[in-house]
């Protein structure tokens with residue numbers, strides 16, 4: 001039985017909760033997804049959704065969840081999507097957002113520019129037999145990854161999905177599609 005927490009300050013929280021429960025069901029695993037508004041509790045894994053990275057960062061610090069996550073930095077599996085990806089990075093290019101820095105990588109906020117703020121496309125992901133749909137909403141790009149990080153998906157513009165041990169970062173929104181393979185992939189990183 002695993003408990004997956006979803007930081008619930010803003011963003012597509014409900015969609016992540018539903019996607020986790022569907023992915024658990026597909027995998028035939030026991031578990032549940034819970035929204036987190038104050039503390040981390042004793043979750044087995046964490047999802048940090050999209051939204052505004054500055055806001056999520058500030059609220060994480062205010063509630064104390066920031067400290068709790070850092071205290072479990074080594075063993076806690078974390079998936080960050082879009083703003084969540086920014087919060088996982090050690091470096092934000094040309095910006096001052098305080099990040100958790102759990103993955104050795106540099107990200108650039110709003111990297112697709114004004115002309116292409118939101119769009120959808122199919123993405124080849126390493127290890128997946130078929131492409132996954134990616135929804136990009138004022139998305140960042142991953143500009144550099146450390147030696148421990150594995151790039152799982154990239155586009156002409158840059159890297160869009162990376163993994164570093166038990167941390168997974170994607171600049172797009174898998175929770176806004178019906179496809180739960182990315183959530184399944186993340187749950188496979190979480191031990192019972």
Ligand code: GLN
Pocket residue numbers: 049050051052053054081082083084086109110137138139140
């Ligand atoms: N543009 C937002 C940021 O920089 C991220 C957008 C999103 O999460 N959809 O924080």
